[in-house]
Amino acid sequence: xxxxxxxxxxxxxxxxxxxxxxxxxxxxxxxxxxxxxxxxxxxxxxxxxxxxxxxxxxxxxxxxxxxxxxxxxxxxxxxxxxx
Numbered sequence: 001x002x003x004x005x006x007x008x009x010x011x012x013x014x015x016x017x018x019x020x021x022x023x024x025x026x027x028x029x030x031x032x033x034x035x036x037x038x039x040x041x042x043x044x045x046x047x048x049x050x051x052x053x054x055x056x057x058x059x060x061x062x063x064x065x066x067x068x069x070x071x072x073x074x075x076x077x078x079x080x081x082x083x
Contacts, residue, residue, distance in 0.1 A: 023053050037064035 013021070018036060026034055036059055054061045 018050055020050055020053050023050070023057060023059070026059075027057050032058070034059040036061045038062070039064055 018038065034057075036054060038061070051061060
């Protein structure tokens with residue numbers, strides 16, 4: 001059995017996109033207020049530890065919606081009505 005643990009980092013050190021290192025950097029740079037808006041697809045991968053840190057810093061987090069995606073339930077992907 002191969003031990004891969006030495007190749008893995010703790011989740012708290014991950015930094016791709018919205019992450020604890022990013023949040024700490026915003027805070028250390030003097031950011032006191034922040035609204036972090038995520039695209040609909042990205043929001044499904046947010047880690048609970050990141051959301052907890054957002055709350056600890058007093059920042060807000062949520063989904064971005066420009067309302068351009070509001071459409072009729074019978075619309076096709078190009079926006080036209082399906083027959």
